[in-house]
Amino acid sequence: MTDSPASLQLIKDLVSxxxxxxxxxxxxxxxxxxxLEAYGLRSELVFDATGKKANLFATIGAPDRGGVAxxxxxxxxxxxxxxxxxxxxEINELDSRLYGRGTSDMKSxxxxxxxxxPExxxxxLNTPVHLAFSYDEEIGCVGVRTLLTKLASRDNKPTACVIGEPTSMQVVRAHKGKISRRCSIHGLESHSGLAHIGVNAVEAAAEIIxxxxSEARKFRDEGPFDEEFSPSYTTVHTGLVKGGTALNIVPKFCEFEAEIRHLPGDDPQLVWDRLQAFIDAEILPEMQAVFPQASIDWHEISTIPGLASSDDGLIRLTQEIASTSKTACVSFGTEGGLFEEIGIxxxxxxxxxIEQAxxxxxxxEIDQVRQCERFIDxxxxxLD
Ligand SMILES: [Zn+2]
Structure with missing residues (x-):
């Protein structure tokens, strides 16, 4: 087919x-x-603890200096x-679109x-181009962290990074961060008619939730606000609660999961600190007065730092290349904040x-693939 994008076969290969x-x-x-080997390029693989997953890092050009990742x-x-x-x-082509898992997010x-x-x-080039391909992004940007730990102290630490998450080729300079945690509450079972000798884990959860x-309302009503985000403030949300066995039993266990999606400039730890102070002052003492072993434990599910792109020059360059005068902020997380954390x-x-992801x-859309090819060109x- 004459009008197929040059990268079509590779999209097919990767999606398979x-x-x-x-x-x-x-x-x-x-x-x-x-x-890459067929072009004489060496790949560095950075494995996870099981050895079943790996990041791949490869450099085209001089190995001793920064460059664009x-x-x-x-x-x-x-x-x-x-x-x-x-x-x-399997890629199916229909109506100028390529269908398949990962076509948008983000194998294309x-x-x-x-x-x-090869080009x-x-x-x-004097300036090297690095390829950095990670694993386990979808479960909390887990994989790339080991790669970034290695890159942080190297001579060839990239000086800029373009992350190709699906933005319809818009230039995204910021997104919110996310921190999610699971709370496990251990109380004491009793007959509900004798509720005073039990410790109700569900009720403790309810008060914490x-x-x-109340923190969520404070952010909504008092900010801080950044109108480029929707919503324009940090959100706090509880999405899952499990607890109790029957109405006539004081529940001894309850577990819930909550998350904070924060503006890049907001520190979510302050929310957890206020919450912990509340638990220590109001919740735990009452529980432990009845049952000293009562406990409230937190487990971190994932933390993805927000992105606030630190290099105006990089943003302007990307805008010029993408032929747009605008930048955007998005509501999904990426590995970008982790690159920024080590100074990239x-x-x-x-x-x-992202709507198709x-x-x-x-x-x-095949046109998106073509636009991306032109963007890389x-x-x-x-680069010099
Ligand atoms: Zn993605």
Whole structure:
């Protein structure tokens, strides 16, 4: 087909690997490693503790200096329970769209980067281009952290990073951070007619959840506000509660999960600190007066730092390359804040729409793939 984008075959190849986060991503990583080897490039793999997943880092050009990193995650969300019209791991082309799991989020970006490798090599750039492909992004930006720990102290730590999450090729300079925690409350069972000798874990949970709700209202009513976000303030939310066995039993156990999605400038720890002070002053003493072993424990589920891109020059450059005068803020998290934490300025710009991500019949407009190819062409033409 004459009008197929150059990266089409690589998109097909990458989508064919079922890299759902619970699976190993090594077959896909080996595929990319082999592809890069064919161009004489060495890949560094940074494995997880099980050895079944890996990040891949490769440098095109001088190995001793910073440069631009093109970054993406190799894992995808599950298709379980989703009603797909086609095989999610096989690209189906229809109406100028490519259907398949990961087409938008975010294997097409990785495919475009790989397709451009021979051209980048031929340009013999002074500024290296790095490829940074991670695992387990979808379960809390878990994988990239080990790679970034290694990069942090190196001579070739990238000086800028473009993260190709699906933004419809808009330049995204900021997103909220997220911190989520599970709370386990251990009380004491008793007959509900003798509630005074039991310690009701569900009621303790309710009071803690109500406190979190009061924090949510405070953010909503008093800010701080950043109108570029929707909603324009930090949110606090409880999404799951489990507890109790029967109405006539004082419940001895309750568990709930809550999250804070905060503006990049807000410190979510302050919320947890206020909550802990409330628990220590109001909740635990009353519980432990009846049952000294009563406890309230927190388990961190995930923490994704917010992104506030620190390099105006990088933002302007990305805008020029993407031919847009605007920047955007988005409501989903990326690995960008983690790059920023080790001093690598990051911006998010990639093909496809987040609206198609994570859904059955995920697709990418072929035009988005072409736009991304042009974006990478222009980006490398700006490097010396
Ligand atoms: Zn993604």
């Amino acid at each position: 690997f079922d890299t759902t986060s619970r699976n190993s991503n090594l077959k896909l990583i080996e595929f990319i490693k082999g592809y 093109l970054s993406g995650h190799t894992d995808v969300v599950p298709v379980d329970g989703q009603d797909w019209n086609t095989d999610p791991y 970006f990785i495919a475009v980067c790989l397709a451009k490798v 980048i090599i031929d340009m013999n 109500a406190f979190l709700k 300025p990051a911006v998010v710009c990639g093909p496809g729409s 994570h859904k059955p019949n995920e697709f990418i 222009k980006l490398i033409s700006r």
